[in-house]
Amino acid sequence: MPSKSINKFFAPKSVAIIGASDNTKKFGHVILKNYMDMGFTGNIYPINPGHDSILGIKCYKSVLDVHDDIDSAVIVVPPKAANDALKDCVKKRIEAVVMITAGYRETGGAGICREQELKSIIKDTDTRVVGPNCIGIYDSFGKIDTLFLPDYKLKRPASGNIAFISQSGAFALSILDWAATEEIGISRFVSYGNRADVDEIELLNYLRDDKKTKAIAVYLEGVRNGRDFLACLKKVAAKKPVVILKAGKSKSGTKAVQSHTGSLAGSYEVFKGAIRQGGAIEAENTEQLFDFCRVLAYQPTAKGQRIAVITNGGGFGVMCADSIEKAGLSLSEFSKDTIENIKSVMPKEYSSVHNPLDLIGDADVRRFEVAINNVLKDRNVDAVIIVTLLQTASLGPEIVDVIASANERSKKPIIVSASGGEYTQLLLRSLEKDSIPAYPSPDRAVSAMKTLIEYSKC
Amino acid sequence: MPSKSINKFFAPKSVAIIGASDNTKKFGHVILKNYMDMGFTGNIYPINPGHDSILGIKCYKSVLDVHDDIDSAVIVVPPKAANDALKDCVKKRIEAVVMITAGYRETGGAGICREQELKSIIKDTDTRVVGPNCIGIYDSFGKIDTLFLPDYKLKRPASGNIAFISQSGAFALSILDWAATEEIGISRFVSYGNRADVDEIELLNYLRDDKKTKAIAVYLEGVRNGRDFLACLKKVAAKKPVVILKAGKSKSGTKAVQSHTGSLAGSYEVFKGAIRQGGAIEAENTEQLFDFCRVLAYQPTAKGQRIAVITNGGGFGVMCADSIEKAGLSLSEFSKDTIENIKSVMPKEYSSVHNPLDLIGDADVRRFEVAINNVLKDRNVDAVIIVTLLQTASLGPEIVDVIASANERSKKPIIVSASGGEYTQLLLRSLEKDSIPAYPSPDRAVSAMKTLIEYSKC
Numbered sequence: 001m002p003s004k005s006i007n008k009f010f011a012p013k014s015v016a017i018i019g020a021s022d023n024t025k026k027f028g029h030v031i032l033k034n035y036m037d038m039g040f041t042g043n044i045y046p047i048n049p050g051h052d053s054i055l056g057i058k059c060y061k062s063v064l065d066v067h068d069d070i071d072s073a074v075i076v077v078p079p080k081a082a083n084d085a086l087k088d089c090v091k092k093r094i095e096a097v098v099m100i101t102a103g104y105r106e107t108g109g110a111g112i113c114r115e116q117e118l119k120s121i122i123k124d125t126d127t128r129v130v131g132p133n134c135i136g137i138y139d140s141f142g143k144i145d146t147l148f149l150p151d152y153k154l155k156r157p158a159s160g161n162i163a164f165i166s167q168s169g170a171f172a173l174s175i176l177d178w179a180a181t182e183e184i185g186i187s188r189f190v191s192y193g194n195r196a197d198v199d200e201i202e203l204l205n206y207l208r209d210d211k212k213t214k215a216i217a218v219y220l221e222g223v224r225n226g227r228d229f230l231a232c233l234k235k236v237a238a239k240k241p242v243v244i245l246k247a248g249k250s251k252s253g254t255k256a257v258q259s260h261t262g263s264l265a266g267s268y269e270v271f272k273g274a275i276r277q278g279g280a281i282e283a284e285n286t287e288q289l290f291d292f293c294r295v296l297a298y299q300p301t302a303k304g305q306r307i308a309v310i311t312n313g314g315g316f317g318v319m320c321a322d323s324i325e326k327a328g329l330s331l332s333e334f335s336k337d338t339i340e341n342i343k344s345v346m347p348k349e350y351s352s353v354h355n356p357l358d359l360i361g362d363a364d365v366r367r368f369e370v371a372i373n374n375v376l377k378d379r380n381v382d383a384v385i386i387v388t389l390l391q392t393a394s395l396g397p398e399i400v401d402v403i404a405s406a407n408e409r410s411k412k413p414i415i416v417s418a419s420g421g422e423y424t425q426l427l428l429r430s431l432e433k434d435s436i437p438a439y440p441s442p443d444r445a446v447s448a449m450k451t452l453i454e455y456s457k458c
Numbered sequence: 459m460p461s462k463s464i465n466k467f468f469a470p471k472s473v474a475i476i477g478a479s480d481n482t483k484k485f486g487h488v489i490l491k492n493y494m495d496m497g498f499t500g501n502i503y504p505i506n507p508g509h510d511s512i513l514g515i516k517c518y519k520s521v522l523d524v525h526d527d528i529d530s531a532v533i534v535v536p537p538k539a540a541n542d543a544l545k546d547c548v549k550k551r552i553e554a555v556v557m558i559t560a561g562y563r564e565t566g567g568a569g570i571c572r573e574q575e576l577k578s579i580i581k582d583t584d585t586r587v588v589g590p591n592c593i594g595i596y597d598s599f600g601k602i603d604t605l606f607l608p609d610y611k612l613k614r615p616a617s618g619n620i621a622f623i624s625q626s627g628a629f630a631l632s633i634l635d636w637a638a639t640e641e642i643g644i645s646r647f648v649s650y651g652n653r654a655d656v657d658e659i660e661l662l663n664y665l666r667d668d669k670k671t672k673a674i675a676v677y678l679e680g681v682r683n684g685r686d687f688l689a690c691l692k693k694v695a696a697k698k699p700v701v702i703l704k705a706g707k708s709k710s711g712t713k714a715v716q717s718h719t720g721s722l723a724g725s726y727e728v729f730k731g732a733i734r735q736g737g738a739i740e741a742e743n744t745e746q747l748f749d750f751c752r753v754l755a756y757q758p759t760a761k762g763q764r765i766a767v768i769t770n771g772g773g774f775g776v777m778c779a780d781s782i783e784k785a786g787l788s789l790s791e792f793s794k795d796t797i798e799n800i801k802s803v804m805p806k807e808y809s810s811v812h813n814p815l816d817l818i819g820d821a822d823v824r825r826f827e828v829a830i831n832n833v834l835k836d837r838n839v840d841a842v843i844i845v846t847l848l849q850t851a852s853l854g855p856e857i858v859d860v861i862a863s864a865n866e867r868s869k870k871p872i873i874v875s876a877s878g879g880e881y882t883q884l885l886l887r888s889l890e891k892d893s894i895p896a897y898p899s900p901d902r903a904v905s906a907m908k909t910l911i912e913y914s915k916c
Contacts, residue, residue: 025851102819107807154849155879168773170819170847174877177849178898181879221776247776250783256776256814285901286777286877315626318679318705318714319744325708349565356714361560361628389628391612391635393483419632419744421613421639443743 006128006202008096010142010188010210012071013042016063016094018085019076020046022054027100027148028076029054034145041143045070047085063092072096074136074146079103082132083117090127098146099131105194106133118196134193135169138176140186141212149173158433160185161214162290162297163207165200167221168247169193175219175290183429184290187212199224201232208236215297217289218244218280221257222266226274233278241296241455242280245289246271279458281451288447291439295448298435299413301456304382306332307449308375309356312363313389316442317356320387320417323446329453331355332381341374356387364394369402376410383413383453385445390424400427404434413452417445464586464660466554468600468646468668470529471500474521474552476543477534478504480512485558485606486534487512492603499601503528505543521550530554532594532604537561540590541575548585556604557589563652564591576654592651593627596634598644599670607631616891618643619672620748620755621665623658625679626705627651633677633748641887642748645670657682659690666694673755675747676702676738679715680724684732691736699754699913700738703747704729737916739909746905749897753906756893757871759914762840764790765907766833767814770821771847774900775814778845778875781904787911789813790839799832814845822852827860834868841871841911843903848882858885862892871910875903 015035019028028048032055035044044057045066051059060066063073063085073094075085082101089097104115115132122129130136136146140159147154154173157180166172169191179186188210190203200223207213216236223229236242248257249268275282281296283289307329311317324331332355334342339353345367346353350360357375359367368386375381386403388395407414416431416438418424428438439445473493479486486506490513493502502515503524509517518524521531521543531552533543540559547555562573573590580587588594594604598617605612612631615638624630627649637644646668648661658681665671674694681687694700706715707726733740739754741747765787769775782789790813792800797811803825804811808818815833817825826844833839844861846853865872874889874896876882886896897903 027851103807109807111807149849149851153851153881155881166773168771168776170771170850171773171777173849174771174774174847174882177879177882178877181883219773221773247773247780249780252783252789252814253776253780256772256779256816285781286899287901313626313628313632314714314717315624315629315677315679315705316632318626318711319629321714322705322707322711323743325710331710349561349567349569352717354717356710358714358717389632391607391631392628393485393607393611419636421635423611423613424632424635425639441744443745 006096006198006206008071009098009130009137010139010144012096012142014045014068014070014072015040015042016045016047016066016070016073017076018047018063018073020048020054020059022051030148030150031074031076031146034147038143038145042071043068063088063094070094074098074100076100076148079114083114083121086118086121086129090121090125093126095126095128097127097129098136099129100134100136100146100148102133104132104196115194115196122197129197130190131193132196135173135191138186138189155180157184157186159187161187161212162217162293163187163210163213164189164217165203166191166219167195168219171219179290183432184294195224201228204232204236204242208239213240215241215243215293217293218242219289220244220246221248226266226270230274230278233274233280237279243283243289243292243296244275244280245283245286281455287444291444291448292451294437295413295415295452296455298437299415299452300411302383302413302453305329305453306380306382308332308334308378308381308384309387310359310368310371310375310384311356311387311389312359312361312392312395313387314358314360316387316389316417317358320385320442320446321356323443327446327450329446329450332378334375335378335380338374338378342371345370361392362394365396365398365402368399372402372406376406376412381412383449385415385417385449387417387442387445390418390427391420397427400430403431403436407434407436413449415439415445415449417442464554464656464664466529467556467588467595468597468602470554472503472526472528472530473498473500474503474505474524474528474531475534476505476521476531478506478512478517480509488606488608489532489534489604492605496601496603500529501526521546521552528552532556532558534558534606537572541572541579544576544579544587548579548583551584553584553586555585555587556594557587558592558594558604558606560591562590562654573652573654580655587655588648589651590654593631593649596644596647613638615642615644617645619645619670620675620751621645621668621671622647622675623661624649624677625653626677629677637748641890642752653682659686662690662694662700666697671698673699673701673751675751676700677747678702678704679706684724684728688732688736691732691738695737701741701747701750701754702733702738703741703744739913745902749902749906750909752895753871753873753910754913756895757873757910758869760841760871760911763787763911764838764840766790766792766836766839766842767845768817768826768829768833768842769814769845769847770817770819770850770853771845772816772818774845774847774875775816778843778900778904779814781901785904785908787904787908790836792833793836793838796832796836800829803828819850820852823854823856823860826857830860830864834864834870839870841907843873843875843907845875845900845903848876848885849878855885858888861889861894865892865894871907873897873903873907875900
């Protein structure tokens with residue numbers, strides 16, 4: 001039996017905020033304001049028996065008092081009232097309910113019973129639940145934002161093509177905030193908390209067919225059913241890249257998982273095998289999760305593993321070559337034409353053009369442009385890593401436009417590495433907006449490129 | 459025979475800028491202005507035959523025209539005039555000369571002869587040379603700044619206790635710029651370019667006895683004499699931590715080194731062995747170089763390897779536990795007192811206090827304070843990693859003061875991990891200023907802690 005659709009979570013035409021509040025400190029206020037600020041185009045129904053209107057919108061005592069149909073609801077009332085609110089949602093035939101409220105299975109004791117009750121409330125109904133005990137959904141296209149933290153504490157990422165689902169709300173918060181600052185765009189984000197109903201399998205299946213999503217980042221502590229998860233991975237990863245960060249790999253980590261989300265972490269070796277068998281990609285740490293997703297979402301696949309390295313900082317070229325060899329990839333041999341054309345823009349005393357290509361410290365934008373374009377044309381080159389030193393006197397910020405324009409025309413993957421302070425970071429974010437993944441070290445750039453090349457072989 | 463002292467490079471009472479210019483685009487202008495802006499307290503002598511004064515300071519045709527003694531000089535004239543300028547420095551008995559000028563051995567051909575001549579000019583004289591083909595010296599205490607890039611392209615780091623020497627100027631630029639933005643303080647920095655005279659051995663020996671320096675970061679492509687280098691390392695590393703990033707480890711990287719600094723990279727295995735034998739620490743990538751130096755320079759040594767993890771984000775606690783186990787370290791068992799005291803500030807429904815300690819999502823500053831202080835007092839705890847989620851509604855920015863104050867009172871190492879956007883990064887930089895190393899992921903925090911613990915055993 002196919003499970004009931006979860007589509008309404010992402011494209012609702014209306015939303016009820018159950019527990020909406022005029023107190024700016026309450027989650028119910030922040031969430032209501034989020035929907036308004038995001039420009040949610042459907043109807044918004046604040047639900048709170050104590051108010052006639054909140055933030056200028058008519059307020060209702062219950063969802064049952066609303067005349068029109070309602071597609072989705074967010075529940076932020078205290079635990080004692082949450083299941084009753086859910087019952088109203090079921091009566092009102094609301095299909096998508098995000099339960100932010102905590103105090104369920106994760107607290108043990110009475111919370112476990114409360115979660116059992118939740119499950120029985122929605123059993124055999126049209127209502128689906130994300131949560132409880134979660135931070136919910138952020139959808140940059142559907143204009144949905146249940147993240148209950150104000151913008152000054154938690155920046156929201158722009159629209160983009162990376163989806164992100166997370167079993168941990170806290171981890172997700174910090175990543176979304178970081179992504180926003182780094183100009184990394186997110187398509188849909190879901191924190192599904194206690195996973196009382198909707199789980200990672202359904203979310204992955206939804207994202208597989210989601211046209212806005214090109215790569216999927218997953219933070220997992222444990223899965224409900226290993227066999228189903230593996231079957232799901234196989235289907236999803238065959239269509240688009242799935243990168244998984246697994247927490248609870250060690251003995252002590254596994255123990256910690258139990259007291260965190262109450263799920264069983266299971267054997268890491270088994271899980272690792274499932275990721276590989278399922279065709280997904282494992283991120284070994286938090287940095288790799290998005291290092292890998294970005295290159296997979298932004299860049300075309302590579303036809304081979306011969307990489308050209310272009311730099312204006314010799315030492316960086318050396319380190320990049322080291323990383324490439326260590327990663328088991330290879331440096332391209334440039335063709336004669338490439339060598340001749342690049343030589344023509346180099347200073348006279350410059351000895352020889354080879355790979356890694358050191359354009360030396362006085363390289364300007366023009367020299368980079370000639371090098372990048374020639375290398376991209378070269379049949380011996382499958383992919384390009386540009387390691388820029390943006391601090392030099394001769395290199396203007398227009399280098400960003402040159403790289404972006406080459407990227408637009410090329411079918412070969414291009415990634416950038418640059419280290420530095422505010423000025424460098426500003427330019428890197430600009431590249432990021434143009435779908436060129438930029439990394440703070442040659443090491444991380446090569447590791448991302450390796451992932452892309454391995455994915456390309458599948 | 460002991461080599462002539464290089465002390466004058468770091469504490470000169472006067473400096474001649476040979477090639478000073480009133481053209482704001484010229485290196486000779488930027489460097490002159492740097493010395494003035496830094497607040498160099500000694501006499502500054504711009505040298506340029508075409509000017510009477512530059513930036514309001516009297517200008518001389520040659521150093522020989524200056525009446526008083528001169529301690530140091532910076533040479534930024536074109537290659538053809540550079541050796542003549544050096545001859546004048548020798549005549550004037552200037553002891554410390556930084557040769558920024560490029561066009562020496564690194565260009566091959568005539569450059570090689572030029573470098574031979576340079577060496578013969580200073581042979582048997584009191585003059586020492588850093589460079590040529592380098593970016594020279596940045597000394598936050600001696601108020602020396604020969605970095606020829608304007609402040610808006612290259613931020614200067616604040617004073618601090620980490621020294622940094624680099625065979626690559628480009629790599630060093632990007633790191634200094636990054637360090638400045640991250641509020642990482644630098645004591646002395648030297649880029650020594652072609653190493654025609656002063657080399658890493660002399661610099662390391664100087665830094666060993668430098669009271670301002672607590673840890674030394676080194677970027678190396680190859681050394682001149684392996685045996686001497688090993689002997690030097692042994693002496694220096696016995697006194698303070700030395701962290702080395704070696705470039706040119708692979709076949710292609712080694713080849714690239716030859717065309718970069720013209721030095722022989724040598725066998726990486728031999729080098730790796732020398733680092734270990736010498737008691738230094740190897741950084742495997744650019745991030746580790748300062749990840750390690752920061753914890754070693756800021757924090758006390760650890761008495762053991764039993765780590766307490768405190769967090770308000772359960773998932774982060776899990777990942778931290780995973781990393782600790784993977785690194786071969788252990789999680790402390792908290793004492794009964796610690797458990798009781800922490801329990802008293804936790805919500806009633808909270809089940810059990812254990813390590814990793816999850817203060818849960820609604821933790822406030824007070825809860826963190828009690829946890830940190832109790833854990834630091836606990837005899838079963840050797841070191842503390844605080845993994846903060848700074849985005850939550852309940853945790854105010856005062857957490858930074860709580861950690862800083864605990865750090866001031868404690869003899870156990872404390873490090874922090876936090877991921878996030880601008881707000882998080884702002885708070886992390888504040889910690890950094892208070893000598894608490896902060897890392898963007900639990901993984902990197904644990905890796906730094908492991909390095910500190912291993913260093914503590916020596």
